[in-house]
Amino acid sequence: MIGPDDVRAAARTLDGVAHRTLPITSRTLGAQVVLKPECLQRAGAFKFRGAYNKIASLPPGTPVVAYSSGNHAQAVALAASLLGSQATILMPADAPRAKVEATRGYGAEIATYDRYTDDREALGSALAAERGLELVRPYDDPLVMAGQGTAALELIEDVGSLDTLVVSGCATIARELGVRRVVGVEPETGDDWRRSFAAGRPVRIDVPRTIADGLQTNVPGHLTWEVASRLVDEIVTVTDAQIVEAMRFAFERLKLVVEPSGAVGIAAVLEGAVATAGRVGVIVSGGNVGADRFAQLIA
Amino acid sequence: MIGPDDVRAAARTLDGVAHRTLPITSRTLGAQVVLKPECLQRAGAFKFRGAYNKIASLPPGTPVVAYSSGNHAQAVALAASLLGSQATILMPADAPRAKVEATRGYGAEIATYDRYTDDREALGSALAAERGLELVRPYDDPLVMAGQGTAALELIEDVGSLDTLVVSGCATIARELGVRRVVGVEPETGDDWRRSFAAGRPVRIDVPRTIADGLQTNVPGHLTWEVASRLVDEIVTVTDAQIVEAMRFAFERLKLVVEPSGAVGIAAVLEGAVATAGRVGVIVSGGNVGADRFAQLIA
Numbered sequence: 157m158i159g160p161d162d163v164r165a166a167a168r169t170l171d172g173v174a175h176r177t178l179p180i181t182s183r184t185l186g187a188q189v190v191l192k193p194e195c196l197q198r199a200g201a202f203k204f205r206g207a208y209n210k211i212a213s214l215p216p217g218t219p220v221v222a223y224s225s226g227n228h229a230q231a232v233a234l235a236a237s238l239l240g241s242q243a244t245i246l247m248p249a250d251a252p253r254a255k256v257e258a259t260r261g262y263g264a265e266i267a268t269y270d271r272y273t274d275d276r277e278a279l280g281s282a283l284a285a286e287r288g289l290e291l292v293r294p295y296d297d298p299l300v301m302a303g304q305g306t307a308a309l310e311l312i313e314d315v316g317s318l319d320t321l322v323v324s325g326c327a328t329i330a331r332e333l334g335v336r337r338v339v340g341v342e343p344e345t346g347d348d349w350r351r352s353f354a355a356g357r358p359v360r361i362d363v364p365r366t367i368a369d370g371l372q373t374n375v376p377g378h379l380t381w382e383v384a385s386r387l388v389d390e391i392v393t394v395t396d397a398q399i400v401e402a403m404r405f406a407f408e409r410l411k412l413v414v415e416p417s418g419a420v421g422i423a424a425v426l427e428g429a430v431a432t433a434g435r436v437g438v439i440v441s442g443g444n445v446g447a448d449r450f451a452q453l454i455a
Numbered sequence: 456m457i458g459p460d461d462v463r464a465a466a467r468t469l470d471g472v473a474h475r476t477l478p479i480t481s482r483t484l485g486a487q488v489v490l491k492p493e494c495l496q497r498a499g500a501f502k503f504r505g506a507y508n509k510i511a512s513l514p515p516g517t518p519v520v521a522y523s524s525g526n527h528a529q530a531v532a533l534a535a536s537l538l539g540s541q542a543t544i545l546m547p548a549d550a551p552r553a554k555v556e557a558t559r560g561y562g563a564e565i566a567t568y569d570r571y572t573d574d575r576e577a578l579g580s581a582l583a584a585e586r587g588l589e590l591v592r593p594y595d596d597p598l599v600m601a602g603q604g605t606a607a608l609e610l611i612e613d614v615g616s617l618d619t620l621v622v623s624g625c626a627t628i629a630r631e632l633g634v635r636r637v638v639g640v641e642p643e644t645g646d647d648w649r650r651s652f653a654a655g656r657p658v659r660i661d662v663p664r665t666i667a668d669g670l671q672t673n674v675p676g677h678l679t680w681e682v683a684s685r686l687v688d689e690i691v692t693v694t695d696a697q698i699v700e701a702m703r704f705a706f707e708r709l710k711l712v713v714e715p716s717g718a719v720g721i722a723a724v725l726e727g728a729v730a731t732a733g734r735v736g737v738i739v740s741g742g743n744v745g746a747d748r749f750a751q752l753i754a
Contacts, residue, residue: 414710
C-alpha cells in the first residue's frame with residue numbers, strides 16, 4: 157500500500173525532470189474548476205511521472221520492458237532514455253500511429269500484440285523472464301502509482317485546496333491532502349471500475365471499444381483496486397460523443413490538445429456529471445493524439 | 456517612441472491580470488530554441504497584453520472601439536469587460552467564425568467591414584468621432600506596443616538571455632535586454648515588411664491572401680515602422696504550406712493549438728529560415744483557430 161510519503165518521495169525524484177504543469181481555468185467551466193494540463197507533461201501525459209519514478213529506483217542501466225496502448229509506452233521509453241536504460245515496449249497492433257512513432261523516436265524497441273485476444277500481462281512477464289528485463293507496469297506498481305500521484309500533489313500545492321478531484325488515474329495523495337471527494341471517470345463502454353464499485357470487488361468485462369484508447373482496461377488492477385476502492389468516492393462515465401465535445405472544447409477554448417482518454421474529466425464536468433460545489437480539480441491526463449486522428453474524430 | 460521603461464511599466468499594469476505563459480522547448484526544434492506560448496494567454500493571444508495596457512490607461516468606463524481581424528478584437532473585448540468599459544469592434548465580414556463568436560462572448564458589440572475594399576482605419580476613426588469612443592489600435596500605439604513587449608520581457612527574464620528573438624509582433628524591449636538579433640516573420644504573400652525593409656521606407660502592397668488572417672497587413676504602421684526598422688535585423692517569409700506544417704508540429708509535439716499567424720515563427724525555425732546559432736526565442740503569438748478550420752487546413 158502506498159501513502160503520501162511515497163508520493164512526496166516521488167516528487168523529489170521528479171524535481172527538475174518532470175514539468176510542473178501550471179493549473180488553468182476557463183470561464184465556461186466556472187471559476188471553481190481548475191485543470192491540471194498534463195498533456196503538456198514530458199512525453200505528453202502524466203504517465204511520465206510514474207515511469208520515471210519507477211525506473212529511477214532500479215540499478216542504473218537496468219533494461220526494462222512495458223506493455224501499453226501508448227502513453228505509458230512513451231513514458232517508459234523517454235524515462236529509460238533519460239536514465240540510460242534500454243526499453244522494449246509491447247504495444248497493441250492497433251495503437252495510434254502517433255504513439256508508436258513517438259515511442260520509437262525515444263529509442264525503444266517495439267513489439268506488438270493483439271489488444272482483443274492476447275494477454276499482454278502474460279506476454280510482458282514472459283518477455284521479462286526470457287530476456288532478463290525489469291517489467292514496468294502501467295499501474296499496479298507502488299512506485300508508478302506514487303509517481304502519478306505527484307500530479308495531484310502539485311495541483312493541490314498550487315491552488316491551495318480542493319473539495320473534489322476528478323481523476324482518470326491514481327488519487328492516493330488527494331485524500332491525505334484534504335480533498336473531500338475523489339471522482340473517477342471512465343468511458344461508458346469501458347465501465348469495469350463502475351461495475352467493480354457496484355459489486356464491491358474487481359469485475360472483469362470484455363476489452364471495451366471506445367475512442368479512449370488509454371482507458372481500454374477490462375478489470376481494475378489488484379493493487380490499484382485496493383487503493384482506489386478505499387479512496388475514490390464515485391465513478392462516473394462519459395460517452396465517446398461527450399469525449400469528442402470535450403476535446404473540441406479544450407482545443408477551441410483552452411488551446412490545448414487533449415487525447416480522448418485525457419478528456420474524460422473535462423467531459424464529465426461539461427456534462428454536469430460531477431457536482432461542482434466547491435473547488436474542483438481535474439487532471440487532464442494526456443495529449444497524445446495525431447492531428448489527422450483529431451480531425452477525423454471531430455468531423 | 457517607446458522604450459524599455461514603458462514596457463516595464465506595462466508589465467506592472469499586467470501583473471496578476473495577464474497570464475505569465477511558461478517557456479517551452481522541444482527536442483525536435485533543438486535545446487537552444489525556446490518558445491513563448493502566447494496561445495495560452497487570456498483571449499488566446501499576446502494581443503491581450505497591449506489592449507489591456509491601453510484601456511487601463513483611460514479614465515475608468517471609457518467606451519472603446521477597435522478594428523481587427525480577430526485577436527485584437529477578442530483582446531479589446533475581454534480587456535474592456537475586465538475594466539468595465541463598453542467595446543464596439545469592427546471585424547472583417549470573412550473573419551473566422553470562432554473569433555467573431557469569442558469576441559461577442561466577451562460582451563462586445565460587433566460591426567463588420569470588407570477586408571479587401573473598405574478602409575478599416577477610416578471606418579474606425581469615423582465611428583470613434585461619431586459615438587465619442589476611444590480608438591484602440593491593434594498596433595501603432597505606444598501603450599499597445601509597450602504591452603505587447605511584455606511577452607518578450609517575460610521570456611528573457613525566464614530563460615536568462617537570448618541571442619535571437621523571432622517575432623511576429625513588437626520587439627522594442629528585446630534589444631535593450633541584450634538580444635543580439637531580432638527576426639520578424641511574415642507570410643510569403645503578405646511581405647509588406649520585407650519589401651519595406653528592402654526599400655528603406657514603408658511600402659504598401661495589396662491586402663494579401665494567406666491563411667494567416669492575423670498577418671494580412673498591407674503596409675507597416677507609421678509608429679511601428681519607426682520602431683521596428685531600427686530594432687529588427689531581418690524579415691523572413693514562410694509559405695502557407697509551411698505554416699500548416701508548423702501548426703501540425705505544435706499540435707502533435709507540443710500539444711498546443713496555434714493559429715496560422717501564431718505559427719509563422721515555428722515555421723521559420725522548422726524550415727531553417729532562422730539561423731539557430733545560440734539560444735533562440737520564438738513568440739508563438741496566438742491560438743485562436745476553430746477545430747473545424749484546423750481540420751480543414753491540415754487535410
